[in-house]
Amino acid sequence: xxxxxxxxxxxxxxxxxxxxxxxxxxxxxxxxxxxxxxxxxxxxxxxxxxxxxxxxxxxxxxxxxxxxxxxxxxxxxxxxxxxxxxxxxxxxxxxxxxxxxxxxxxxxxxxxxxxxxxxxxxxxxxxxxxxxxxxxxxxxxxxxxxxxxxxxxxxxxxxxxxxxxxxxxxxxxxxxxxxxxxxxxxxxxxxxxxxxxxxxxxxxxxxxxxxxxxxxxxxxxxxxxxxxxxxxxxxxxxxxxxxxxxxxxxxxxxxxxxxxxxxxxxxxxxxxxxxxxxxx
Amino acid sequence: xxxxxxxxxxxxxxxxxxxxxxxxxxxxxxxxxxxxxxxxxxxxxxxxxxxxxxxxxxxxxxxxxxxxxxxxxxxxxxxxxxxxxxxxxxxxxxxxxxxxxxxxxxxxxxxxxxxxxxxxxxxxxxxxxxxxxxxxxxxxxxxxxxxxxxxxxxxxxxxxxxxxxxxxxxxxxxxxxxxxxxxxxxxxxxxxxxxxxxxxxxxxxxxxxxxxxxxxxxxxxxxxxxxxxxxxxxxxxxxxxxxxxxxxxxxxxxxxxxxxxxxxxxxxxxxxxxxxxxxxxxxxxxxxxxxxxxxxxxxxxxxxxxxxxxxxxxxxxxxxxxxxxxxxxxxxxxxxxxxxxxxxxxxxxxxxxxxxxxxxxxxxxxxxxxxxxxxxxxxxxxxxxxxxxxxxxxxxxxxxxxxxxxxxxxxxxxxxxxxxxxxxxxxxxxxxxxxxxxxxxxxxxxxxxxxxxxxxxxxxxxxxxxxxxxxxxxxxxxxxxxxxxxxxxxxxxxxxxxxxxx
Numbered sequence: 151x152x153x154x155x156x157x158x159x160x161x162x163x164x165x166x167x168x169x170x171x172x173x174x175x176x177x178x179x180x181x182x183x184x185x186x187x188x189x190x191x192x193x194x195x196x197x198x199x200x201x202x203x204x205x206x207x208x209x210x211x212x213x214x215x216x217x218x219x220x221x222x223x224x225x226x227x228x229x230x231x232x233x234x235x236x237x238x239x240x241x242x243x244x245x246x247x248x249x250x251x252x253x254x255x256x257x258x259x260x261x262x263x264x265x266x267x268x269x270x271x272x273x274x275x276x277x278x279x280x281x282x283x284x285x286x287x288x289x290x291x292x293x294x295x296x297x298x299x300x301x302x303x304x305x306x307x308x309x310x311x312x313x314x315x316x317x318x319x320x321x322x323x324x325x326x327x328x329x330x331x332x333x334x335x336x337x338x339x340x341x342x343x344x345x346x347x348x349x350x351x352x353x354x355x356x357x358x359x360x361x362x363x364x365x366x367x368x369x370x371x372x373x374x375x376x377x378x379x380x381x382x383x384x385x386x387x388x389x390x391x392x393x394x395x396x397x398x399x400x401x402x403x404x405x406x407x408x409x410x411x412x413x414x415x416x417x418x419x420x421x422x423x424x425x426x427x428x429x430x
Numbered sequence: 431x432x433x434x435x436x437x438x439x440x441x442x443x444x445x446x447x448x449x450x451x452x453x454x455x456x457x458x459x460x461x462x463x464x465x466x467x468x469x470x471x472x473x474x475x476x477x478x479x480x481x482x483x484x485x486x487x488x489x490x491x492x493x494x495x496x497x498x499x500x501x502x503x504x505x506x507x508x509x510x511x512x513x514x515x516x517x518x519x520x521x522x523x524x525x526x527x528x529x530x531x532x533x534x535x536x537x538x539x540x541x542x543x544x545x546x547x548x549x550x551x552x553x554x555x556x557x558x559x560x561x562x563x564x565x566x567x568x569x570x571x572x573x574x575x576x577x578x579x580x581x582x583x584x585x586x587x588x589x590x591x592x593x594x595x596x597x598x599x600x601x602x603x604x605x606x607x608x609x610x611x612x613x614x615x616x617x618x619x620x621x622x623x624x625x626x627x628x629x630x631x632x633x634x635x636x637x638x639x640x641x642x643x644x645x646x647x648x649x650x651x652x653x654x655x656x657x658x659x660x661x662x663x664x665x666x667x668x669x670x671x672x673x674x675x676x677x678x679x680x681x682x683x684x685x686x687x688x689x690x691x692x693x694x695x696x697x698x699x700x701x702x703x704x705x706x707x708x709x710x711x712x713x714x715x716x717x718x719x720x721x722x723x724x725x726x727x728x729x730x731x732x733x734x735x736x737x738x739x740x741x742x743x744x745x746x747x748x749x750x751x752x753x754x755x756x757x758x759x760x761x762x763x764x765x766x767x768x769x770x771x772x773x774x775x776x777x778x779x780x781x782x783x784x785x786x787x788x789x790x791x792x793x794x795x796x797x798x799x800x801x802x803x804x805x806x807x808x809x810x811x812x813x814x815x816x817x818x819x820x821x822x823x824x825x826x827x828x829x830x831x832x833x834x835x836x837x838x839x840x841x842x843x844x845x846x847x848x849x850x851x852x853x854x855x856x857x858x859x860x861x862x863x864x865x866x867x868x869x870x871x872x873x874x875x876x877x878x879x880x881x882x883x884x885x886x887x888x889x890x891x892x893x894x895x896x897x898x899x900x901x902x903x904x905x906x907x908x909x910x911x912x913x914x915x916x917x918x919x920x921x922x923x924x925x926x927x928x929x930x931x932x
Contacts, residue, residue, distance in 0.1 A: 219451075225447055232440065273511060277512065291511055291513070292468070340433050345433055370499060370503075371503075374507070375497055375499055376497045388473070389476060389498055391609065392473035392498070393477055393609065393632065394612055394632050394633050
């Protein structure tokens with residue numbers, strides 16, 4: 151036993167209440183400092199902008215297009231990410247097989263790689279003969295699908311991580327019980343595992359959505375910064391910043407924050423309600 | 431809601447989102463069916479280019495798709511993606527790299543840039559020069575020389591002056607683009623930054639401290655037409671529009687740039703080219719290709735250079751001076767050099783003696799042409815370069831008087847002599863190798879072993895031409911590899927880039 155733990159034990163009941171309060175105060179202070187930082191950033195941003203700037207940003211057709219494309223592409227990316235991440239997360243949490251560490255490492259690549267490199271790699275991929283053949287059917291490079299693919303490549307990796315953790319926390323025992331009661335693996339998955347993973351799926355989905363909304367590096371390289379075509383909100387910020395329109399850049403950033411907060415709060419509220427009703 | 435229902439809902443939602451994305455694409459397709467021009471544009475020069483592109487779309491109903499990024503980043507994208515029509519770089523050095531890599535064909539200058547020190551309005555720290563920055567304690571933001579042209583240009587000048595080490599130690603922060611530097615000054619993160627004059631003018635909060643000693647660090651915003659373009663004529667037309675004095679350049683001026691002196695806007699520009707008759711075979715195809723690619727009309731006037739020079743001298747100071755002159759020899763260019771910008775000599779061709787097939791009369795040198803009873807054809811010394819140059823050689827060699835009785839004809843161009851030789855009405859004629867190229871194998875071609883029995887062909891653009899850029903691009907076309915092969919196939923020797931003594 152270390153001296154520190156001995157001391158803690160000695161103080162145990164006597165100073166219990168005071169020490170708990172101190173402990174929580176420290177936790178709260180550390181946590182609050184981060185929240186204060188985020189709020190301070192927003193306040194600083196707001197000082198460089200005004201409601202007028204945000205309104206005039208909203209009046210620009212290019213920015214309205216970017217807002218629309220950002221919301222649609224991020225949502226689509228979130229859905230696609232869940233379709234891939236649910237099966238992948240489930241399999242990774244339930245099975246052991248040779249080469250699993252390697253697979254794990256591969257799944258980390260989109261998280262580790264600098265976003266620009268992902269964009270460049272996608273660009274190169276679509277210039278290879280199979281890539282070009284694919285583009286003859288569905289043009290991707292510099293077109294709208296490239297935005298979704300660029301966002302998906304990165305966002306999905308985050309969704310996989312989140313869902314794998316979710317499925318690992320769901321004890322396989324309930325599934326086994328369901329199967330002993332005659333359910334197939336598929337039935338057990340749909341009826342027992344997925345309902346329990348609902349919150350995890352929601353978290354993974356919102357994580358992927360938020361990640362996709364803020365994605366810029368791969369979009370810039372793979373989709374280009376083309377006004378009214380592949381321009382998403384981060385592209386707008388880049389374009390405004392690159393001609394010195396700091397107010398407009400900040401206005402668009404605040405618009406992004408606003409959109410993200412609204413969507414995330416609504417989805418989480420809806421998700422929680424759904425969870426409650428399903429439990430009931 | 432069950433899990434399966436949830437999944438089905440996500441499928442429906444995805445389908446609905448894809449439909450939403452596809453909607454504007456269909457609506458936005460052009461009625462003419464013409465695809466959009468893909469234009470890569472340095473992000474920093476977005477305002478004037480976007481304004482010009484919108485005007486062009488309105489006037490010509492050709493959609494322009496602008497794609498922004500750093501000049502260097504865009505160049506990498508072009509290299510990988512191999513698509514696109516026009517590339518507009520904030521600095522012509524990127525266009526030069528693009529040309530080296532075979533990505534950029536033609537280039538059109540748009541606006542000049544000069545380095546200045548940007549400080550906050552009112553210049554609170556009283557910064558007046560680079561020395562103030564080196565000696566003072568101002569916080570300095572500098573664009574990375576590897577990433578941004580302003581950094582590269584200024585670092586180059588300072589290195590040459592031996593001040594770079596002292597200056598670089600004073601740099602507080604390096605930024606990737608010139609606008610990042612200007613933003614630093616604006617926000618107040620630094621006291622001064624080196625930016626282009628045009629950049630500083632875009633920020634009302636900034637003041638520019640001019641750097642007269644940095645004339646050598648000037649640069650130019652330049653548009654390049656990409657070799658990947660499937661519609662080069664349309665791409666060139668847009669590039670010409672950007673560089674047109676009363677069109678794109680107005681947008682640049684409005685946005686605070688110092689525009690170059692551009693050609694006037696013409697949808698199908700017209701260029702008048704005077705060219706020595708001897709060059710016709712070598713350049714005709716190249717000029718025709720140039721016309722097709724540029725969507726331009728080149729009116730070529732081929733004639734003996736004496737006649738062309740007389741026409742140019744008569745037209746002196748009027749609009750009848752041709753936009754460009756491709757002379758048969760530098761001696762002719764010298765006669766009218768006041769009218770033209772400095773010339774570039776592309777080729778030379780040597781004089782030869784044409785003789786009947788098999789050379790039955792054994793004519794081996796100019797002396798042999800003095801043999802009594804020979805029927806000789808020469809080019810007129812007043813009308814053609816060949817005649818003029820040959821007359822001076824014959825005089826020097828003491829042959830002028832001896833050959834004179836044999837001269838049956840003096841023609842304004844050497845082409846006519848070739849025809850007369852073919853009909854058999856002459857025993858010998860002195861022409862250029864270039865004239866003889868078409869009849870090699872039909873007639874005997876005898877080289878003349880005198881070092882000055884040659885003519886060198888210079889190209890120059892008129893000082894008064896309103897289409898200087900277009901005429902300059904014609905020179906680029908004439909200097910291109912296919913053109914070089916055509917010159918060589920028609921009996922010219924390629925000497926472009928080598929200076930030729932008059």
